[in-house]
Amino acid sequence: MEGDLKKKLLGTKKASEEVEEEEELSLGKRLWNESKLMWIVAAPAIFTRFSTFGINVISQAFVGHIGSKELAAFALVFTVLIRFANGILLGMASALSTLCGQAYGAKEYGMMGVYLQRSWIVLFLTSLLLLPVFFFTSPILILLGQEESIAQVAGTISLWSIPVMFAFIVSFTCQTFLQSQSKNTIIAFLAVLSLSIHLVLSWLLTIKYEFGIAGAMTSTSLAYWIPNIGQLLFVAYCCPVTWNGFSFLAFKDLWPVVKLSLSSGIMMCLELWYNTILVLLTGNMKNAEVEIDALSICLNINGWEMMISLGFMAAASVRVANELGKGSAKAAKFSIYVTVLTSFTIGFLLFLFFLFFRERLAYIFSSNEDVAAAVGDLSPLLSVSILLNSVQPVLSGVAVGAGWQSTVAYVNIGCYYIIGIPVGIVLGKVIHWQVKGIWIGMLIGTLIQTIVLTIITYKTDWDEQVNIARARISKWSKVDSTDQETETKVIR
Incomplete structure (x- = not known):
């Protein structure tokens, strides 16, 4: 027992020394090291x-x-x-x-x-x-x-x-x-x-x-x-x-895992179902067949691009969680800056690409000129959506890494379902902007959500987050070597 305690204390000391060494590096070296760690996951x-x-x-x-x-x-x-x-x-x-x-x-x-x-x-x-x-x-x-x-x-x-x-x-x-x-x-x-x-x-x-x-x-x-x-x-x-x-x-101790899993599930579902609702709301529009065909092409492109964003979301969650667990608030913040900047740069290049090619992209999926014209009409919204998607999922990844899932779930309810969808319905069905109106409303919800998460991330006391992470690890790791030997069955 005493040996295990000494081992843990030595491990903590070594980790703090590693953190100090990393913080003493030049900005260029830190940027290079963090980028490598990010891309290994992303x-x-x-x-x-x-x-x-x-x-x-x-x-x-x-x-x-x-x-x-x-x-x-x-x-x-x-x-x-x-x-x-x-x-x-x-x-x-x-x-x-x-x-x-x-x-x-x-x-x-x-x-x-x-x-x-x-x-x-x-x-x-x-x-x-x-x-x-x-x-x-x-x-x-x-x-x-x-x-x-x-x-x-x-x-x-x-x-x-x-x-x-x-x-x-x-x-x-x-x-x-x-x-x-x-x-x-x-x-x-x-x-x-x-x-x-x-x-x-x-x-x-x-x-x-x-x-x-x-x-x-x-x-x-x-x-x-x-x-x-x-x-x-x-x-x-x-x-x-x-x-x-x-x-x-x-x-x-399954109940704490169940609670964290439930809040995580609610957070993610509210995001993933948001675009599905966009499709459902276009079902009874005028000229619905052309509108839905055009929208499905745009959402297909958006879906492929989201795979990139979700990769950066995974990288953000891993890097933030690792650094908080290590006890380095500065490194956690720095990893957020690097991941957001990298993802945003890629998103901005794709934003320009889809804004430039517009309806020409539609001919990859359909030869119908009406559908192509509708895709060209929706391309600016697709481009903005891609730009927002380059930041918003990364911030959600930060929330996962820090364990803020329940907070983000409330933010998603407010921004997506109280603001985004109602505004979209008004623009689409009351003002008769059709699918563009619905999409604009939902983009407004995403924009507000991105702004709110940016403010939360910026205002966060990351030193306090380190303490919270340590408390969580300490609470859920109260198992000494004797318990491991008596309660663990190994299947090799």
Whole structure:
């Protein structure tokens, strides 16, 4: 016991000395070091998100070869049902980013594996609660006014999608666990492997052997589970410091994890569902078909660009959490400046690109001149949206790293749902600006949210955040070596 105490004190002293050495470096050297640490997390995260996004694009393309009814049903399930489950589980998994990131920075490696297992338990129980939605998809869609034939096919696809939902549990948590240690390069390699296998399997099962929906969904499920198996093996055999095997400690003190996970889930869901509401509000507009086609093209481009933003969001959460756990308030602030500036620079270049090309981009997706003209009309809004997306997700990542999820959830409710959507409805339906009005209203909500988060981040006492992080780590790491030996069962 005394030896462990001395070891911890020496570790704390060494960490403080490292912090002092880093702060004495020149600005250029600090900028270079921070950029390297940021890109180690951001680059694989961006690449992985592009690959995951690509899985759905490939699946949708092959389902389209089965039939138009199947394509419509697949789009319904994946844009509404899977996005719904994705938002909840991804948000709840982001609580692990706070815990593991701060623990890793504080060199409390022993509890990281326990945090991972606690997150598995919480997300698994949440997935069980979501199952009825998958079982009763057909009647729910019919009740919402969807055509019965499409709803029936959607019901079949939703049952095949259950393994995809459970894959999110392992995927989101393992990625967060590895990102906290800056070991996420393996995730990018596994994503490429999965995408390649998915492309070949989709062709074999849907085109060559004509297994229809069953073939397409089997390939999709495997595409999500193949990286998971690789990640689990990597965690078990390549993370000896942070993974000590399965432990009964995972079932203790679950309520604090549940509370943090719930606030994280609410925060993330409020953001991810915001754009979905934009699509729903355009359904009964004049010339709705052209408007929705144009909007879907813009949102498709925006969706791809969001993969970059989410990569920087992951980097921000990891870097802030690591530095707070390490005890360096100045380094945490500096990491925020570097990440926001880098993301904003990329966003500004994309802003100029899409503002310049306008309707010419539409011809990549459609040959319809009316749709192209509508896309050109919406391009300024798309460009502004991309610019805002280069800052707002990064600030959300800062909130995750610091553990402010509940605060950001309240900010999101106010800015998005009390201001953004009502203003959009007034501009779109009362003033008759159509889809442009709705989008402008929602951009106003995003702008206000970005300003509020910027003010909160700027006004934050980061020395106090270090103390909060230390208190959290100390409270949740009250396990000595004797407890570890008696309560932990290792599976090798």
